[in-house]
Amino acid sequence: DGGITQSPKYLFRKEGQNVTLSCEQNLNHDAMYWYRQDPGQGLRLIYYSQIVNDFQKGDIAEGYSVSREKKESFPLTVTSAQKNPTAFYLCASSIATGGRTQYFGPGTRLTVL
Amino acid sequence: QQQVKQSPQSLIVQKGGISIINCAYENTAFDYFPWYQQFPGKGPALLIAIRPDVSEKKEGRFTISFNKSAKQFSLHIMDSQPGDSATYFCAASDSDQAGTALIFGKGTTLSVSS
Numbered sequence: 001d002g003g004i005t006q007s008p009k010y011l012f013r014k015e016g017q018n019v020t021l022s023c024e025q026n027l028n029h030d031a032m033y034w035y036r037q038d039p040g041q042g043l044r045l046i047y048y049s050q051i052v053n054d055f056q057k058g059d060i061a062e063g064y065s066v067s068r069e070k071k072e073s074f075p076l077t078v079t080s081a082q083k084n085p086t087a088f089y090l091c092a093s094s095i096a097t098g099g100r101t102q103y104f105g106p107g108t109r110l111t112v113l
Numbered sequence: 114q115q116q117v118k119q120s121p122q123s124l125i126v127q128k129g130g131i132s133i134i135n136c137a138y139e140n141t142a143f144d145y146f147p148w149y150q151q152f153p154g155k156g157p158a159l160l161i162a163i164r165p166d167v168s169e170k171k172e173g174r175f176t177i178s179f180n181k182s183a184k185q186f187s188l189h190i191m192d193s194q195p196g197d198s199a200t201y202f203c204a205a206s207d208s209d210q211a212g213t214a215l216i217f218g219k220g221t222t223l224s225v226s227s
Binding site: 004033040041042043045048058090092097100101102103104105106107 | 119122145147149154155156157158159162202208213214215217218219220
């Protein structure tokens with residue numbers, strides 16, 4: 001089955017710790033994205049990548065970092081610099097950026113204890 | 114300039130009724146307008162999308178109406194069913210601008226009562 005997988009589904013972190021969220025796709029898509037979802041805030045773009053070894057900051061990149069070493073993988077690290085990291089994180093991919101359908105993963109719910 | 118404004122924030126409709134969600138945009142370069150549907154605890158999924166060369170697109174009970182001059186587009190759900198209860202997001206992008214991502218509205222939570 002083609003699709004996007006995110007792991008883990010639930011993640012708990014202590015304050016001051018960095019944590020990495022996994023996102024893998026087997027759709028052979030060039031573009032990948034990370035969004036943060038909070039109640040009433042919609043989907044806010046954290047980072048996106050058009051191609052391997054290239055990525056751009058989105059609207060709320062502060063306190064986050066990404067890498068894109070392989071086409072199918074786009075991990076997101078939530079650093080201790082992110083002041084309010086508790087949220088639902090969604091990864092997506094598309095054939096290319098711009099006006100293309102984005103396919104979303106099932107999400108990771110991160111809770112900071 | 115880059116915002117997509119969505120309303121209402123929440124909507125309650127009786128079974129069999131029509132649900133209407135509206136979005137407005139400012140950037141006249143936008144040329145792709147999708148709607149996504151999200152169930153609780155799941156990722157959003159594309160529901161229907163439209164490009165500005167048509168004023169309406171229908172897929173089953175779901176219809177997008179597009180008004181280019183007013184820079185508005187809307188989602189109509191006919192014969193709304195309890196299974197339609199979800200959060201709906203509109204979005205927009207400029208296909209010709211390389212390196213751009215979709216810009217999403219803040220979402221509308223739809224509840225269809227039986």
